[in-house]
Amino acid sequence: MTIYNLYIFDRHCACIFFTSWNRRALPGIAIDGANGGDPASAAAVAAAAAGSGSPGAPAQGGMVASYGGDISLEEEAKLVYGVVFSLRNLVKKLSVKSDGFISYRTNVYRLHYFETASGLKFVVNTDPGVENLSDALRMIYSQIYVEYITKNPLATFDEPITNELFRNNLNNFVKNLPGFER
Amino acid sequence: MTYGSVVAQLVKDYEDYSEVNKQLEKMGYNIGVRLIEDFLAKTNMGKCADFKETAETISKVGFKMFLGFSPAVTNWSADGKEFSLILEENPLAEFVELPDGAAAELSYSNILCGVLRGALEMVLMQVECNFVSDVLRGEETTELRVKLVKYLEEEVPMAED
Numbered sequence: 001m002t003i004y005n006l007y008i009f010d011r012h013c014a015c016i017f018f019t020s021w022n023r024r025a026l027p028g029i030a031i032d033g034a035n036g037g038d039p040a041s042a043a044a045v046a047a048a049a050a051g052s053g054s055p056g057a058p059a060q061g062g063m064v065a066s067y068g069g070d071i072s073l074e075e076e077a078k079l080v081y082g083v084v085f086s087l088r089n090l091v092k093k094l095s096v097k098s099d100g101f102i103s104y105r106t107n108v109y110r111l112h113y114f115e116t117a118s119g120l121k122f123v124v125n126t127d128p129g130v131e132n133l134s135d136a137l138r139m140i141y142s143q144i145y146v147e148y149i150t151k152n153p154l155a156t157f158d159e160p161i162t163n164e165l166f167r168n169n170l171n172n173f174v175k176n177l178p179g180f181e182r
Numbered sequence: 183m184t185y186g187s188v189v190a191q192l193v194k195d196y197e198d199y200s201e202v203n204k205q206l207e208k209m210g211y212n213i214g215v216r217l218i219e220d221f222l223a224k225t226n227m228g229k230c231a232d233f234k235e236t237a238e239t240i241s242k243v244g245f246k247m248f249l250g251f252s253p254a255v256t257n258w259s260a261d262g263k264e265f266s267l268i269l270e271e272n273p274l275a276e277f278v279e280l281p282d283g284a285a286a287e288l289s290y291s292n293i294l295c296g297v298l299r300g301a302l303e304m305v306l307m308q309v310e311c312n313f314v315s316d317v318l319r320g321e322e323t324t325e326l327r328v329k330l331v332k333y334l335e336e337e338v339p340m341a342e343d
């Protein structure tokens with residue numbers, strides 16, 4: 001049971017933070033990465049599957065995104081955001097409660113999602129066995145993000161997070177989560 | 183008291199009360215955009231269903247949490263888009279007296295207007311906020327009028343073709 005990576009998106013749809021743990025090197029051959037224009041779901045599954053370290057899981061249409069080499073972080077973040085955004089809208093239209101979409105699972109990974117009313121979105125990819133992390137994500141938000149970013153007068157909004165304290169605290173917190181193993 | 187010294191310094195720097203009001207509002211706006219995150223983190227609330235619920239939440243939860251008291255929500259307009267907050271006790275203005283020229287023009291607690299505007303803008307509501315009356319100016323009550331201008335749209339990522 002491991003936690004693979006974490007994205008934080010701000011209300012302007014930009015990725016302001018990304019970090020990964022346990023990213024095992026892929027032996028994979030890279031076929032043309034699923035760049036731009038592909039339906040978000042297929043591409044993002046490939047991207048996230050590659051990102052999550054599982055060796056060359058073929059996505060739909062027989063395309064395999066390489067390990068981070070062909071897809072830049074920016075592209076990957078955009079794809080992830082697209083998946084999450086579309087799913088969220090879909091679930092919102094189908095369900096009555098406001099936070100409908102919290103997680104989805106494939107046979108390779110599980111994606112957890114948490115969103116605040118202020119438009120901040122937290123996305124975590126883990127392996128499929130991990131239980132629901134939305135409480136953990138909420139704690140990351142309230143105890144780490146708010147403490148180190150929001151309360152920091154020098155941290156500008158709408159820009160990537162570069163705060164070392166934030167990063168260290170986040171690493172400690174995630175490593176202490178029950179689902180995390182080296 | 184620190185708030186008073188901030189206002190005093192601003193008055194000294196700008197010497198024009200309307201400019202000071204604007205600066206206070208701007209400061210409040212910057213505070214508000216961050217305060218809302220703190221608020222959401224502490225209260226774990228999701229989106230409010232409508233503007234009335236927003237008003238109640240601001241008064242009972244927000245003000246209570248950050249300033250220690252809860253103003254009354256009154257004077258709803260006919261279309262439900264405006265309301266007033268009556269502040270019985272204003273902790274910002276305790277022990278404060280305004281100098282002579284200021285009473286007419288200075289909105290002492292204008293920072294609160296900015297805070298509300300900033301905070302609500304982060305949850306996709308655009309509001310205008312101003313003081314209708316203020317005890318510091320010798321009137322009876324401190325009343326803050328909040329008007330909903332419109333709901334803002336969520337940002338959509340740019341489409342790639």
